[in-house]
Amino acid sequence: MTSEDEARKEFEAVVEEYKEDAGLDRLKGLSVDIFSKIVKDAKGKPAKNVGGKVTNAEALAGCDAAVAVYCALVEKSTDYREILGYTAILREIRKEAATLRSKKLMDGAAAYKPFNKTFAKAADSLKAALKLAQDQAKYLNLAADVLSVFARLLTVL
């Protein structure tokens, strides 16, 4: 089993453990470990053992799980120094989560582009249909005006 497979397996275990609401302290250690393996090492550099091979979706799920764990730990703790430690870690994980989710949402942004043209074209077609109907009403009124004048002419003659 490669280090990559191990990290992946461990990561899946963290998420599962978290779902089962296992002890928060045990999760804390695991999530720090996994977070540093799949996202960054302690100095903020990309983790060497996995590199960029873990998918964004997996990394994001790891960050989300870690945020949930640390937020729960903040609620549980009564020591302000410990709480400050947790919030400092949360800040780092949040940066990563924001980058990953922004990337995910920006990757999906291209899918919207064609619809802008479709809706603009549909709006133009509706405007053209409206103008045609308005013109037709105008021409019918014009025809009625001509007939009316013609009727008056007939009466005079």
Next chain:
Amino acid sequence: MKTFILVALLLICTACSAVPKLDKVDDFSVAADNSTELLKTAAAANRNIAIRRGEESEAVNYITKAPFTLLVQPEAALDERVFTVRLETLNALQAYAKALKLAVDEGVTTKLEEASARLGTTGGSIAASSPLAGPAFKIAARGLGYALTGAHARRVQAIVKATDPDVQKVTKLLQKDFKDVATDLRQQLSIFNANRHAALAVIRGNSPLDRLALRDRLELYREFKMARQDVAAQEALIGAVENYDRILEKLGKAHAALASGKPDNDAALKRFVALANDLVDLYTAAPKEKAT
């Protein structure tokens, strides 16, 4: 024979295409507006919560004598382009909804039908040589009006039908993406809550309770209440965004209802009454025509 003509008339009227009902178009237009508002609220919440988080972190830095800044900086918010790209599409959808509302406005069809009725009356008065000619001209002109209204309705309906698959696709895409946006905002709120928690904990310190003076405890109580209100205010912003599924579902459903092209029975009935009146005139004129 008369009954047969009346039934045939009714069938013709109901078969005539009518533009989608205005209230259904209104439903779609309101749903498009609400979806746009939803996205704008999400973008504002993304920025506000990130700014408040940063502010809270800096405040803690200040009271713990760590380096701090007074500059307003959103802390790890979602990239703003995430919202602007989707807003462009929703703006285009809103413009389409607006154009649709104008195209199905009753004024357009009324103008066409009134103009044709006026043409019929004027034409009928000229053809006074025969008693039948007047009512017959009126019916023919009204028929022309209905034909033109029907053609307009078919054009509008064709555009709505052709656009519907794209409206449904956009609705699905937005529902999927809003799930991520709502998850992110909820996460930002959790971290803001944690930061606020940290500030309270630092203000209180780790001193035992009996060392705190009554005034200090009262001050802490006020700080706590303020922190709760801060979190609740941000929570309200997110609560609005978390309604995304219900709001976006309405967008897809309202347009699908338009695309189904169900006939407007009121319009068909109005046409039937108008044509039946013209037909009565024609029947009344028939004996006079025989007599001449």
